[in-house]
Amino acid sequence: MAVESIQILLKEPQASGSLSAKNFDVVENAPIPQESDLRDQEILVKVLYLSVDPYMRPRMTCVNQSYVEGFKKGKPINGFGVAEVLASKHPHYQPGDHVTGASIPWTTFSVLNPSNQSLFSKLEGDLAKVPLQWHVGVLSMPSFTGWYGLVKIGQPKPGETLVVSAASGAVGQVVVQLGKAYGLRVVASAGSETKVEYLKKVLKADEVFNYKKVDSISGTLKKLCPKGIDIYFDNVGGEFLDAVLENASLYARIAACGAISQYEKDSQNAYRLKNQYLFFGKRISMKGFLIFDHYKDDYVAFVKDISKRVNDGEFHYKLDVTKGLENGPRAMMKLFEGTNFGKSLIEV
Amino acid sequence: MAVESIQILLKEPQASGSLSAKNFDVVENAPIPQESDLRDQEILVKVLYLSVDPYMRPRMTCVNQSYVEGFKKGKPINGFGVAEVLASKHPHYQPGDHVTGASIPWTTFSVLNPSNQSLFSKLEGDLAKVPLQWHVGVLSMPSFTGWYGLVKIGQPKPGETLVVSAASGAVGQVVVQLGKAYGLRVVASAGSETKVEYLKKVLKADEVFNYKKVDSISGTLKKLCPKGIDIYFDNVGGEFLDAVLENASLYARIAACGAISQYEKDSQNAYRLKNQYLFFGKRISMKGFLIFDHYKDDYVAFVKDISKRVNDGEFHYKLDVTKGLENGPRAMMKLFEGTNFGKSLIEV
Numbered sequence: 160m161a162v163e164s165i166q167i168l169l170k171e172p173q174a175s176g177s178l179s180a181k182n183f184d185v186v187e188n189a190p191i192p193q194e195s196d197l198r199d200q201e202i203l204v205k206v207l208y209l210s211v212d213p214y215m216r217p218r219m220t221c222v223n224q225s226y227v228e229g230f231k232k233g234k235p236i237n238g239f240g241v242a243e244v245l246a247s248k249h250p251h252y253q254p255g256d257h258v259t260g261a262s263i264p265w266t267t268f269s270v271l272n273p274s275n276q277s278l279f280s281k282l283e284g285d286l287a288k289v290p291l292q293w294h295v296g297v298l299s300m301p302s303f304t305g306w307y308g309l310v311k312i313g314q315p316k317p318g319e320t321l322v323v324s325a326a327s328g329a330v331g332q333v334v335v336q337l338g339k340a341y342g343l344r345v346v347a348s349a350g351s352e353t354k355v356e357y358l359k360k361v362l363k364a365d366e367v368f369n370y371k372k373v374d375s376i377s378g379t380l381k382k383l384c385p386k387g388i389d390i391y392f393d394n395v396g397g398e399f400l401d402a403v404l405e406n407a408s409l410y411a412r413i414a415a416c417g418a419i420s421q422y423e424k425d426s427q428n429a430y431r432l433k434n435q436y437l438f439f440g441k442r443i444s445m446k447g448f449l450i451f452d453h454y455k456d457d458y459v460a461f462v463k464d465i466s467k468r469v470n471d472g473e474f475h476y477k478l479d480v481t482k483g484l485e486n487g488p489r490a491m492m493k494l495f496e497g498t499n500f501g502k503s504l505i506e507v
Numbered sequence: 508m509a510v511e512s513i514q515i516l517l518k519e520p521q522a523s524g525s526l527s528a529k530n531f532d533v534v535e536n537a538p539i540p541q542e543s544d545l546r547d548q549e550i551l552v553k554v555l556y557l558s559v560d561p562y563m564r565p566r567m568t569c570v571n572q573s574y575v576e577g578f579k580k581g582k583p584i585n586g587f588g589v590a591e592v593l594a595s596k597h598p599h600y601q602p603g604d605h606v607t608g609a610s611i612p613w614t615t616f617s618v619l620n621p622s623n624q625s626l627f628s629k630l631e632g633d634l635a636k637v638p639l640q641w642h643v644g645v646l647s648m649p650s651f652t653g654w655y656g657l658v659k660i661g662q663p664k665p666g667e668t669l670v671v672s673a674a675s676g677a678v679g680q681v682v683v684q685l686g687k688a689y690g691l692r693v694v695a696s697a698g699s700e701t702k703v704e705y706l707k708k709v710l711k712a713d714e715v716f717n718y719k720k721v722d723s724i725s726g727t728l729k730k731l732c733p734k735g736i737d738i739y740f741d742n743v744g745g746e747f748l749d750a751v752l753e754n755a756s757l758y759a760r761i762a763a764c765g766a767i768s769q770y771e772k773d774s775q776n777a778y779r780l781k782n783q784y785l786f787f788g789k790r791i792s793m794k795g796f797l798i799f800d801h802y803k804d805d806y807v808a809f810v811k812d813i814s815k816r817v818n819d820g821e822f823h824y825k826l827d828v829t830k831g832l833e834n835g836p837r838a839m840m841k842l843f844e845g846t847n848f849g850k851s852l853i854e855v
Contacts, residue, residue, distance in 0.1 A: 226788045396784050415786040431779030436744050438763040438795030440574045445793050447786030 305333030308414035317342030377402035397430035477501030558587035653681030656762035665690030725750035745778035825849030
């Protein structure tokens with residue numbers, strides 16, 4: 160008989176170092192909640208898609224971060240996802256409705272109280288006009304991150320040079336393509352030849368390099384950005400950021416969106432930036448941002464803009480789809496190994 | 508017979524390490540230029556005051572920086588100053604006029620072509636209503652730096668916590684007092700007990716500490732800023748900045764105005780920042796700026812604001828006056844030793 164329900168629980172928190180199967184408990188055939196279990200305001204959902212994102216790594220420490228809660232040992236992990244309502248004791252939700260949210264548990268079935276959920280909404284209006292999968296794909300949080308960081312923080316002007324690290328990833332793909340759409344010279348970095356090929360051929364970045372294959376990131380950027388770097392979309396932090404500071408133009412803008420290179424290190428082993436002193440001479444601005452802050456004011460504009468680009472056939476968004484929730488832990492490990500290619504999601 | 512003219516020439520450029528007398532040539536009784544030496548558009552001036560500022564240290568390398576030219580070996584060094592016109596072949600300047608500029612040579616007498624001078628202007632209108640010395644004092648470039656960085660980059664809101672490093676210096680004094688005027692809780696750091704006393708008693712900072720006497724800057728900031736740091740006016744860079752990042756509030760703003768702790772180090776010995784990864788989680792903004800960019804748009808507003816505060820008797824500006832141009836090299840060395848106290852200037 161097929162497994163009818165899966166739950167992915169956090170078994171062992173882990174502060175630093177690589178994740179492995181021992182961090183997770185994959186529970187098969189856990190009891191399926193029933194309509195009769197629902198209390199007032201609760202809904203019963205079947206989870207359809209889950210998003211696998213870098214910000215889940217710091218949550219594995221079980222320590223609350225300034226921007227997101229740690230996971231809880233022994234409980235299901237959670238993240239962005241799409242679900243279908245099976246039963247409801249909440250006046251706003253009916254069976255058959257689809258919902259999306261930022262703290263959907265990694266379980267096949269869940270009882271949720273929408274008012275305890277973060278960034279939770281019913282897919283209606285414009286949001287219901289696109290394929291369900293888009294909500295963990297081209298309209299996902301990482302895609303919104305790329306859009307916001309480039310457009311609002313980068314303030315691109317035609318002819319400027321944009322550098323994007325982790326450029327084939329969930330955020331980077333969006334930044335590269337929007338960069339081209341805004342008339343920028345786009346220099347992209349990725350960590351495999353397949354990704355480099357994709358960035359050149361499909362996303363049409365002007366220059367692409369494999370950061371693992373170059374002697375010096377700084378030397379490579381110097382060669383590829385002869386007029387200096389005007390905008391850097393920083394997905395990785397660490398040594399790459401240092402190399403960018405060295406090659407930054409006057410008045411360069413840095414959108415600091417993540418530091419995936421540092422998530423698995425403890426504070427003793429974190430990369431130490433040597434070029435901070437260049438900030439004032441070059442009048443560099445660096446702005447850290449978390450996209451959670453911007454759903455309220457900017458999400459609708461983002462959805463409109465990107466949906467139009469996708470529907471016009473101008474916009475690509477490569478997905479890395481894992482089938483089966485039982486394979487969720489593996490999807491997460493791949494993300495931190497950098498062996499995923501494209502936006503990682505799970506078809507539950 | 509008294510020495511009638513002095514010139515301070517750059518004898519030995521120096522990339523890193525402490526300056527000493529051997530870097531300078533003090534030329535006494537150099538020939539005094541005469542009115543008959545003037546070519547069209549030139550003026551003959553007697554220099555009255557010179558400003559001694561931290562940004563002169565990188566100029567001692569003789570390498571052009573992105574923001575300012577290096578000094579030239581064998582030539583007089585130069586900087587902000589005030590001079591009196593003795594003779595003129597320029598229609599806009601008459602004998603008796605006073606002028607100010609950013610590249611006044613460290614020589615008792617000079618022939619200048621105003622169109623080759625940077626930020627050069629005749630003291631007229633509002634600028635002529637204040638004592639001459641103010642132009643290398645409370646209205647000097649460092650003071651403008653403090654005003655701009657706090658008001659425009661810091662965007663202070665009453666009740667917020669401001670941290671100022673090098674707080675008794677030429678920039679810091681202005682930041683501390685404006686911070687109080689804007690209703691901020693001001694936490695100031697300096698490097699001697701006398702400076703600490705001055706910051707507490709005269710400038711009325713809420714909390715002051717001697718960074719040389721504490722076990723840990725980060726631990727001290729944690730104790731003194733229980734609600735976190737909202738604005739950091741960074742005059743020093745390095746370890747202090749790291750400690751601020753560790754104790755920054757969400758949405759903290761950092762005005763990166765200088766890194767005096769790093770000027771005498773080469774790039775191998777520069778402090779390496781470990782807390783860069785906190786930028787996005789805490790949504791920190793750091794903006795490097797150079798006040799030279801802002802004379803055109805903001806200098807008049809600054810002069811009006813600060814002149815009013817000084818005239819109202821609310822504003823202090825401690826000066827560290829060196830008498831005699833021949834003592835100029837010593838004034839510069841003191842600045843980098845941190846043994847000056849207050850804004851350093853030379854009465855020529």
